[in-house]
Amino acid sequence: MSALSLVLRAGLRDLARNRWLLAYAVALGLITESLFFFGGTGDQVVLSLLNATLLLVPLVALVFGLMHVYASREFIELLLAQPLPRRAVFSGLYLGLALPLAAAFLAGLGVPLAIHATRGGAPWVALGFLALAGVALTAAFAGIAMAIALRTDDRLRGMAIALGAWFGLAVGYDAAVLAMVSAFGDWPLERPLLVLMLGNPVDVARVLVLTALDASALLGYTGALFRKVFGSALGPTIAVAALMLWTVVPFVIARRRFLRRDF
């Protein structure tokens, strides 16, 4: 068995018994179940779950990821003191964090959805996109958390940076875009706005799921522009590609820091 898979296996075993991860899955399950319980139909539940996913998944991945890396600092040193390549240690640690988080997300959403979907009329494409968006956001923000934790040893500062990143991307970004649109309304903003949208994984995830639902009103300015430019066929493909890129870029940045830094 390779060093990567052994480090990954240790991480999976550790986090599979982590009570916070279990609480995360249960909380997502309760949210999903309560949405069905209070009379939501398929599309309404997906829309509500999308909002919960866009806020919760980045926050949990950032905070949990950051705390996990800080708590694993001495274990990382022990692994690096073994005859193992740093690349394998990093990949094992990253996957050992991202995979359990993604599994908790899928379990939390998947179990209630599987029960209720058998009643018929489930928007399968939108649900598939929601699952994909949640997993991609988990991977992206786990990578961002690792990059932050490897950048600063000060836990308080790291947490402040992580919460700032979450607030900026999940909450403040749309407000900033709207402010830009109102300030430069006379200028041709289509291209810059599309670039800005693709520069935020939360926005990309939102647009990806909404392209599969009849909810144009919820697309917002950038989402409507995205649909207008790329159409309903090419749009999801571009959104998926952008999300994939968002999972890779933080991983590469964090890996680069891991390979170069002193422990």
Add this chain to the structure above:
Amino acid sequence: MIALDGIRKAYGTRSVLAGVSLGLVPGRVTGLVGPNGSGKTTLIKLILGLARLDAGRILLDGAAIDDDGRYRRRIGYAPQAPRFPENLSVGEVFAMLRALRPDDASDESLLQDFGLRAEWDTAVGALSGGWRQKVSLACAFLFTPDVLILDEPTAGLDPIAAGVFKQAVRHARDAGRTVLITSHILSELEELADDVAFLSEGQLRFAGPVATLLERTGMRRLEPAIAALLGGLRVTQGAGAAESPSIAHPRRA
């Protein structure tokens, strides 16, 4: 043998090690001492490749250590503050280490002597600091490495476990292995160390046999001798170390 040749390390603008040269010889226990922040842990991390050199060389049996990391097969390391994944059991930690080094023969004697089998299924997170230290030390000794690097190894150990540990170090020395120990408990080092290397403000102020340090400082015990060095007594190098960065080792001379 491990030879440190003019190693320098700075974190930002703060110089931690400023041209340290030192030799660690097989069959000898070297106590690395110095005040807090003197560079002891950084020196250990440089040997292990956890931190990178700014200048100088570290040689293991004449070959410079590199990023490849395979040389670490020959080193056992117990960190200052051992932590393992909280939800793994003691048995799973050892199983993982064995799986990571399948070609290396393992020696479970310290694991047995510490009584770790009794805690085999206990989650590491449920262990006290002393038990975690036992796990860490047993991991360091597990693959009978040529070189043992032990950072504050007796912190948190009860007297019985500390006795078991000291016996294991003596066995390792008698078997011709190189042992480097840092500790603030100088009475323990006095029991174990053949040589002492004293770091202060990133510079090696003394390197040589314990007996030479005692002779130079006119003290009978290691603790006042180190205190004398800390107090500014100008003792530079031990016998034989002036010509060479290696610690003198009269038994092999």
